[in-house]
Amino acid sequence: RGLDVVAAANPLRSVAGDAAYVRDVVAAVGTPVLLVAHSYGGFVVTEAAAGNDAVAGLVYVGAFAPDHGESAFQLSTMFPGSTLGDALTAYPVASGGNELAIRRDVFHHQFAADVPAAQAALMAATQRPVTEAALTEGLPTATPAWRQLPSWFVFGERDLNIPVELHRFFAERAGAKASREMAGGSHALAVSDPDAVAATVLEAVAAV
Numbered sequence: 001r002g003l004d005v006v007a008a009a010n011p012l013r014s015v016a017g018d019a020a021y022v023r024d025v026v027a028a029v030g031t032p033v034l035l036v037a038h039s040y041g042g043f044v045v046t047e048a049a050a051g052n053d054a055v056a057g058l059v060y061v062g063a064f065a066p067d068h069g070e071s072a073f074q075l076s077t078m079f080p081g082s083t084l085g086d087a088l089t090a091y092p093v094a095s096g097g098n099e100l101a102i103r104r105d106v107f108h109h110q111f112a113a114d115v116p117a118a119q120a121a122l123m124a125a126t127q128r129p130v131t132e133a134a135l136t137e138g139l140p141t142a143t144p145a146w147r148q149l150p151s152w153f154v155f156g157e158r159d160l161n162i163p164v165e166l167h168r169f170f171a172e173r174a175g176a177k178a179s180r181e182m183a184g185g186s187h188a189l190a191v192s193d194p195d196a197v198a199a200t201v202l203e204a205v206a207a208v
Contacts, residue, residue, distance in 0.1 A: 156185020
């Protein structure tokens with residue numbers, strides 16, 4: 001479509017630190033950007049875009065859209081339906097605290113139930129762990145970016161990480177320009193239904 005795209009690596013170490021890194025990536029682009037995030041990445045872009053004139057809008061793809069002080073662990077229990085806690089395995093890291101990953105034996109069902117088994121197995125083997133600290137850290141900024149910027153949401157009906165009711169809550173609270181709920185969609189919506197995700201992103205690009 002002639003769009004310039006940057007897939008920024010998410011460090012998955014802490015909300016504040018990850019957001020600072022994404023702000024650096026945005027600054028390096030040098031032009032207005034639309035930030036697109038998945039899952040915990042919603043915390044990162046919500047923080048990175050706060051008060052950032054270089055960001056024109058936000059797209060949340062099966063992602064958290066937190067308010068000040070809210071954490072991923074806290075929000076995931078706000079509505080019933082998340083089975084992520086029981087699917088995680090934890091191990092200590094030398095820098096302190098624990099890293100968390102989804103157990104391989106349950107990854108397909110938990111994360112990507114609508115993705116072919118072979119592809120889900122590859123996703124399980126290449127998943128990048130997140131620190132427990134990142135998932136328990138409250139959003140630092142007093143004014144989350146979705147309060148100031150237009151936002152779009154797309155999410156799966158059968159997301160087992162972030163319950164569908166929570167996705168609906170996020171979209172309504174943010175006053176989303178559009179909200180797409182994909183029937184039968186898992187947490188890995190960008191893999192299982194890339195057309196829906198792309199359509200949402202393109203709609204946002206056209207609007208900003």
